Amino acid sequence: MQIFIMRHGEAEMMAESDMARHLTSNGRKQVRQQAEWLKSVGVNIDKVIVSPYVRAQETFDEVNAVFVDTLRGKKELCKSITPYGDVAIVIEYLSVLNDEGVENVFLISHLPLVGEIVARLVNQTNTVNFYPSTIVQIEWNKSDKRGQLKHICIP
DSSP: OOEEEEEEHHHHHOOGGGGGOOOOOOHHHHHHHHHHHHHHOOOOOEEEOOOHHHHHHEEEEHHHHHTTTTTTGGGGEOOGGGGOOOHHHHHHHHHHHTTTTTEEEEEEOOOOHHHHHHHHHTOSOOOOOTTTTTEEEEEEGGTEEEEEEEEEOOO
């Protein structure tokens, strides 16, 4: 299974709540640039898992626009991938998707969770500095519970 993990784009500092923070104009630009890279990889994304936070939803909207609205029907909101979500739940869900035959997953989430997911999947610590809009590609073999870091795309 190929897993693409993205941190949302640059977000405004102040908002009514952390959940309500919007992307900045620079954040939207970063996301589109990263989405162009993802599109150039030529992967057929089977499932997109997105945090319910506003900045993650806006990140998805920008990526989906680059993919000419082909990802909308593949999107799933997931409360387990908010900033302090449970890595074990995420890994278990990825395992279920793998069992269902899903080959390519795209996940849009937040710090610190994105780093924790990558560390768990590749069995290492301190693997990636997740700047806003960073995308990491992991090839994950569920049977040996080991992933290989294939690519890091930093804006």
